[in-house]
Amino acid sequence: MEKIYNNPWFMKVVALVFAILLFAYVNSSNNRGQTTSSVDGLSATTTDTILDVPIVVEIDQDNYYVTGFPETVSVEISGPSSIVLNTKTTKNFDIVATDLDSLGVGTHTIELVAEGLSPQLKYKISPQEVTITIEEKKVETFSVDVEFDKSLIASGYEAGTPTINYETVELTGTASTIDQVSAVKVVVNEEEGITKDIVQTLPILVSDAYGKKLDVDLNPSEVTVNIPVNPTSKEIPLVLNQTGTANDGFTYELGLIIKRIQTFQFKQIMKC
Incomplete structure (x- = not known):
């Protein structure tokens, strides 16, 4: 038995077995680490939709008038959760119809693009294409x-x-x-x-x-x-105002049978 332990070939075989076992253990640990990392990365990715995003129309508005754009669009974004959440909260990007001046007068189908989004995000605009009319x-x-x-x-x-x-x-x-x-x-x-x-x-x-x-x-x-x-008419009272003096030997008493009259359209004025 002692001879076997002292045999150099025996020691080499034992060393080889230990090396194989160590390699298998390290490789298994790496694989487990890679699987966890992959799962963690998957859990950190999310998708969300931002509604009612206005469109920035790039055209010479002094000379051209454009019709056909929807009032707003929706944008679906996907990527790291923290970036998706921040983008949805701040809306720090634009949906743009670019360089329309080069199209000229007429009807055109164009593609909307997003500007200002993080390069780590993927996006989809709905609608992606719109048909517009450019006129003077x-x-x-x-x-x-x-x-x-x-x-x-x-x-x-x-x-x-x-x-x-x-x-x-x-x-x-x-x-x-x-x-x-x-x-x-x-x-x-x-x-x-x-x-x-x-x-x-x-x-x-x-x-x-x-x-x-x-x-x-x-x-x-x-x-x-x-x-x-x-x-169209208004009722007003009649008032008599005496002017002058009575002749000698005469007395006068003023009186009205009609006490009130109606004026029409405020234009008739009666004098007594």
Whole structure:
């Protein structure tokens, strides 16, 4: 037995076995470490959606007018949880329609892009593509009319001339749309039997010759309308004032059979 222990080949075999066992242990530990790291990395990745993100339109707004964009888009982002949470909270990025000037007048389908997002994030915009129309811009000033049904005034009353705080409105839109403008007005809505002044703040309506609403920007977009309502007649008392002196031997007593009269539209004045 002692000879076996002293045999150099025996010692080499034992050393080899220990080396194999040590290698297997270290390799198993590394594999376990890699699996944990992978699981940890997976748990740190998340996906979330940011709603109602406005679109930044890059175009020469002095010369061009663009239609077709949705008011907002939604953006789905995925990546490290902390970055996703921070991005959703701060919304420190833009959804941009870039370099539209190079497209020129016409209808185009473009792709929206995100600017300012962390490079560690993946994103998806909904909708990703939009079809827009670029036209020459036109600005024109129009008078604002007041539409009011005078039959709603109560009997014995009449409506005066309407006044508004802004008599004109500036319309901005495509040249083809501005050229279609036929009516710019506010519509006063009231119930029947009106006896008091009307004061309303109303939106300005812009339509074509067929009554179809037109897509234009308005400045201002609403006006305040004031319509005076007055009675058509008013009852007032009659008062007699004596002038001069009576002749000698005569006395006079002043009196009225009719004590009150009505004035119409405040224009008739009676003198006695």
